[in-house]
Amino acid sequence: MILSALRTDRATFQRETGWDIKPQGACRGEVCVPLGEMGEEVDVASVAERLGMPLVHEQKHGIWAVGPETAGRVLPSADFPDLVLPTWQGDDFDFRSLRGQKIFLLAWASW
């Protein structure tokens, strides 16, 4: 997640990181990490520290990159994450649209 300030709204934080800020803390799936008092805006530095997310600052451009949480494994569960990507024609494609079918996802690159 790229930010120009270390504060953002809860919906953006949830969409970009998968962590939902709730009264009981930062939650994803069945896991909740307790946080201190949190207002409507997310104090990104504080939450990042609590979840073990690295913050990279680019001083010249005045922006931060928030890395993923430091966890045991990349996949916190076997559920395929909510993911919408554009098709090459420019339409949004939601992987949930294929529920009921098996999917073989192939990642490739031209380089």
Add this chain to the structure above:
Amino acid sequence: MREELHPKGLEVVTVALDVLGLAKTRKYIDAANQTHPSLIDQAHRLDHLLGVVNVPSGVWIDEQGVVVRPPEPAFPELSIAAIPVDRLPPVPEGIDRYLRDVVVESRKIRSEPHRYVAALRDWVENGSRSRFALAPQEVIDRSRPRPPRVALAAAHFEMGQHLQRAGFAEDAIPHFREAHRAQPDNWIYKRQAWSLVRRDQGPTDVYDGDWLGDVRKIGAENYYPPLEM
């Protein structure tokens, strides 16, 4: 493969990982004349969400949206990787020396397309009864570890991509370098960055490594992990 397995309930979804998006991938997509969903991941979200570290990588997802095999090397049967080395044509003479060496080294890379696709067919036929469909905890355990240095690499790579897309290619380089330093076994971070400077991912003044040199360091046979089928 898609024509064979789609009637049996499988959909193939291809995802192109490229910070330059359709500008770099369009000609390959056009040439393939695909009928399946063909997606563009310009922000490398698959790397972050699933732990993809090289291409091609395959992931199997069942009808309920549960991953039954996490990312692993996935070569189609109709690829050069499926041709035994002794049946490949000789390396062309007269081509660029670096490219020639890349071709020679590439032929030492281990891949098992027939075994992989046979397992995929078995899963399509047998679903959760297939011995190749992993239980959820095994999927988690087989996904890549994410210690602090790997999370830091992801943050630097995201910053580098953002700057590259925003037109600040020079400013992106230090972040790509940091990503390479923090997670040297992530070939996507390296190949994506190298390819932005030199199409053949050869040596440059801005990066410490290049494809050929880095592959030789680890041995081409270790470029992809062995399939754990």
